[in-house]
Amino acid sequence: MSHLDTELRLLNDDILEIMYLVKTQLEKGKKALITFDKELAHDIIANEKRVDGLELKIDRDCENILALFNPVAVDLRFVIASLKINSDLERLGDHANSIAKYILEYGHAIDEKVIKKMRIVEMYDTAIQMLSNVFSAYIAEDTEKARKVFSKDQLLNEINQQAASSTAKLIQKDPKNIELYLYLFSIIRKLERVGDLTKNTAEQLVFYIEAKVLKHKKLNSKKARDQEE
Known part of the structure; x- marks a missing residue:
């Protein structure tokens, strides 16, 4: 095994x-969130340092591979994709950390019926499934699994789009709990961003494996539709 192969395996x-x-x-x-487990929320915040430390290590390793080994073709795509995936995953970790802080700042158990009514459990389940799909796709180098993420992200976007009006109605009906509804609205926004970042990761997997840049295709498709209109 060459030095480059060893470094790529460690990066992987x-x-x-x-x-x-x-x-x-x-x-x-x-x-x-569901059980108001303060210790678990503190654990998330503590682990954020591990995420940040690992992100910095991966960045350094990618830079060293590019500088020392001059990779080409699929190896180069893997390193470029790793840099972008690393950045998106670190930001995803930031959102998980922010949600944990919201839980602690609110400081009370939340009625599970309210959480479900605002579709936050549904968002969490979808976001976690998206990440699981990406994780499996990365291990198997399976772009079909990676593409399953895109349709799931549409559900998160739909819930997010409905969240403002849903939150406003809840506040009008129950103004004494305005703080709770605003915290839950903020969590919805964070989970929507988690979906976007996970979708970005899936796109980078397709780029690495198939040498296809999906983001540019989507932009070109939008421009074509705008010109037709």
Whole structure:
């Protein structure tokens, strides 16, 4: 095995580790919200340092591989994709951390019926499933699994779009709990961003494996529709 192969294998292991870590952070966040588990929320915040440290290590390793080994073709795509995936996963971890802080700042158990009514459990389940799909797709280098993320992200966008009016109605009906509804609205916005970042990760997997840039295709498609209109 060459030095480059060794470095790429180690980089692959680190990407898997940060992916698993942020998925676990998200899973803990769901449980902490539903059960008002303050210790679990504190655990998420403490683990954010691990996510940040791993992100910095992966960045340095990618830079060293590019500088020392001059990778080409699929190896180069893997390193470029790893840089972008790493950044998106770290930001995803930031959102999980912010949600944990919201839970602690509110400081009270939340009626599970309210959480479900605002479709936050549904969002969490969808976001976690998206991350699981990406995790499996990354391990198997399976772009079909990666593409399953795109349709799931539409559900998160739909819930997010309805959230403002749903929150306003709840506040009008129950103004004494305005703080609670605003916290839950903020969590919805964070989970929508989690979906976007997970979708970005799936797009980078397709780029690495198939050498296809999906983001540019979507932009070109939008321009074509605008010109037709």
